[in-house]
Amino acid sequence: MKLTRRNFIATVVGGVAGIQVTPLPWKFTDDVAIWTQNWPWVPVPPTGEFSEVSSVCNLCPGGCGISVRKVDNRAVKIEGRPDYPVNAGGICPVGMGGLQLLYNESLRFTGPMKRVGMRGSGEFQNISWDDAFRIIAGRISALRKSGRPEAIAAVDGNREGTTASALIERLMQAVGSPNYVRLPSLSDTYRMGNIVMEGRDAPVAYDLENSDFVLSFGCGLLEGWGAPGRVMNAWGMWHDANPAKRKTHIVQVESRASNTASKADLWVAPRPGTDAALALGLAHVIIRSGKYDAGFVAEHTFGFEDWQSTDGRPHSGFKTLVLKNYSPEQVSKITGVRPDVMVKLAAAFRLAKAPVAIYGKGKNDLNGSLYEFMAVQSLNALTGRINRPGGVLLPDPIPLNPLPYFERDDIASQGLKKPRLDRGGTQEYPFTQSLISNFADAINRSPKSPIDTLMVFSANPAFTLPDGGAFKNALAKIPFVVSFSPYRDETANMADLILPDCTYLEKMDDMVWPVGLQYPFYGLSKPVVKPIYDTRNCGDTVIEMAKAIGESVGSAFPWEGFEDVVKERAKGLYDAGGGRVSFDRAAPAWKPQNPKAGDKPGYNSFDDMWKKLMAGGLWYRPLDQAREWPWLFKTPSGQFEFYSQLIDQAIQRASAKDLRIAVRDDAACMAHYATPTSTANRSDYPLSMMPYEMINLASGWIPSPPFLYKTLPDTQLLKETSFAAVNPKTAAKYGLKQGDLVAVQSPVGEVQARIDLFGGAMPDIVYMPVGFGHTGYDEFLKGKGVNPNAIVQAEQDPVTGYPVWWNTRVKLVKV
């Protein structure tokens, strides 16, 4: 028998018929269906035991309490903690997406590394921690031996007052370098304003929850200003679902129709950088009406009326200055706000029961202007809103223990006598601790970098500084750069050595006083998971590094590890007393509470307190609204100073010109408005560019969890291009349509973006979103959009020297 075609078909038919009466087709179909559910790239939730770990979010200075859900050892979800005073259950999109910063390996350094590729290429090779310590300690020891400890510098992005920053500053002191440089933020502007007007080296404390009229000068209340969890909660309280119960009025002063401006009861849009004039215009209306808080002004302020100094010189007071220069008509010319709007707004502010004027610029990441802050604070003083419920409160600083004294060796003492490279604290910058823009400038201007070794902690200045790329250029000139970043950011990519920190979910860290909070608050985050890679808490790394350097540097760090230092500092909280380590939702921290005689603090020994502090992650003092007046203001006059005698003294030591103050005489010591200077030619660069921030992208040096890019509208990021929002009128003037690709050119550079026609943009201003244009990190974040910081040409703010980043002259060129 041969196998013919016919026979073959018969066999096949038999086979097909036969297979129908076997389980094969049915079982196979079922199995294939299940097989498709189990492809290796389909994400699968882990199985195991569920647990919740309470910690504190450290992704911004907001300090929200977070509860992390875990399945066995894997963190699977982050939520806000209802048992936490700051956010009371709320959380922002960045905080929610934080797991991507932990588990996304391509964003992170997985162990200590040294550079093998070109600088900026991001090519590194794994080394051991021992080798890493040997390299860095050897380098520092060699510089110290050659008598050049000042050639070691540290850039520190940790917030002031945190244990990590205290350790890094101590390391620089022990090594003997004055070049410890911090990144400027809004908190620095607040601190400096409080020093010059109130004599208080303290953060600002706005009693928002108890206010019934919030006049916000530029604070991005819905964009992440202050402690976002707290502000969102307050916003919810201000906007009761029942309109009849609504008690708080929100006025937003901002040139762009941001989310806050759009949702406010009133949006006032002055030209960028003219907020001070507007605040003084409102002050003018209130003073002219005679209905300011005369009692407060007379008893607790200095420099309101004209006065005479001890040498017999007559001085004009705040009242005279404001009445003379800031009538609504004059202010209208500066700000573009109609005079009648100012009159109505001033009346509404004055007539409210508990109004407060708050100052900010978008989020907290970048500095503000000192005189603008002073103008807003003067408005609060004029209406008696300082040290009053619902106004600006003056709580005491957090009583953390200072680190113990240590002996410096001769090399360190000699090194510390050398001048700071950034000239912070000198006559030109009397109140400024550090100025990173001057630091970069000094390096860029010298033929050979005066800094040999730079250490960068918790910061990504090559991306976040609004300096037109100056810091990045400086980095390229510094012979040896060490990064402690957990992430593959732009600055770390320029580094020669990486000693990676853990991410915020893997380590203990502290959070000192979330921005703007009205009561003293100390948060403590703890490891939610064990470090998943070979990374170490930066605090431990600093201690170990100091020990590796040895000599007097090592003996300045007697601790075993970071936790010991945190504990030692926290002992101060116990010794000071009066704090709480647990939170009852029924008694919000912002509600005035009368401590009763029998009230117990909730702990009976320091060890007990420490245990509870570690478990709950919080310490706070309940709101203590009206404080006794004597000794509250530590200015030379002992009063709130409309006329700052500290600025007066600074001017006498240097000169108004050296301090870059545009006005002369008495006005220079008071809040005032001066037209910003710019070296750019107005006819070449007819527009100005203002960067703006968003709540759904991470702040500062923290990479955005890639999830968040999905929340962006097509008018902010479309594929690889970000947008520049301009008013349709401005666009028409240059013949631009929606989506046109343009080059935004400033005197220092150019970036390309698409045009978004936005009615909420002020004519002649180009608004560009901050957070795009990364060259570091991974495929999800890299090469998306452009970074407006790269074209910012910033002048220096008077007195402080911080960059005026909100007013860069630009032009638009169609590509």
Add this chain to the structure above:
Amino acid sequence: MKNRANSSKRPSQSGDASPPAGFFPKWLNINVAIQDVGFFLVGLIAALVVGWIIFPAVLYSKQAQPINFNHALHLNPDKVDGIEGEKKEEKCSFCHEFREDGTFAGIPRLAKCTECHEDPGSPLGETPEEKDLMTRYVATDQQIPWLVYSKQPDCVYFSHIAHVNMGKIACDTCHGDFAGNEKLPLYLENRLTGYSINIWGKRISGFYWNKKPSDRMKMDDCAECHTQMGQEQNNACFVCHK
């Protein structure tokens, strides 16, 4: 010959002896038909062999458990002291426990073993299995990679406490009687799905005359039992596929 060849329109290729003419209709070439049936049967039988014997044999890979756990030994109070509980269910849940929040721990983690077998240096018995446990897992603090016979896909939500505590269903009703096993059964893993043979059932046909709940663990079996128990409302999709 000539006629038949013409009638079938196809020349016969064999010259064998043929049945007498007239026995079969004219149009049927009987030799060809026999051949056709023959080949049809070859195909049919081959398919049956493939479908019933080869396919099931190829589909499942045989895997041994990492340690041959002896349930019978552990549940024998004469030999092992400390497995508490009066009823069988209580004894099961001594190791296969419910957590405080009511979730079911399933196969115990190493920590459960080390409650008794804590010191790798001093085993409690003399079995080679225990030695294995001590050296490979307890001493190195590695979890034992147990193969789970009843593991369901991730899209299935199953609450043990609802069935055991509220439904009063005994463990062995669904899982079979493990308590008397001296050896763990061989784990047969479906090469396509990655799940155990216990889900589809050991019978490749999937049909049982007197089906026990422990025979199969597919969705239809869940639904069938719910219906029998008068819990038909629990057959709604979202009860299990959350």
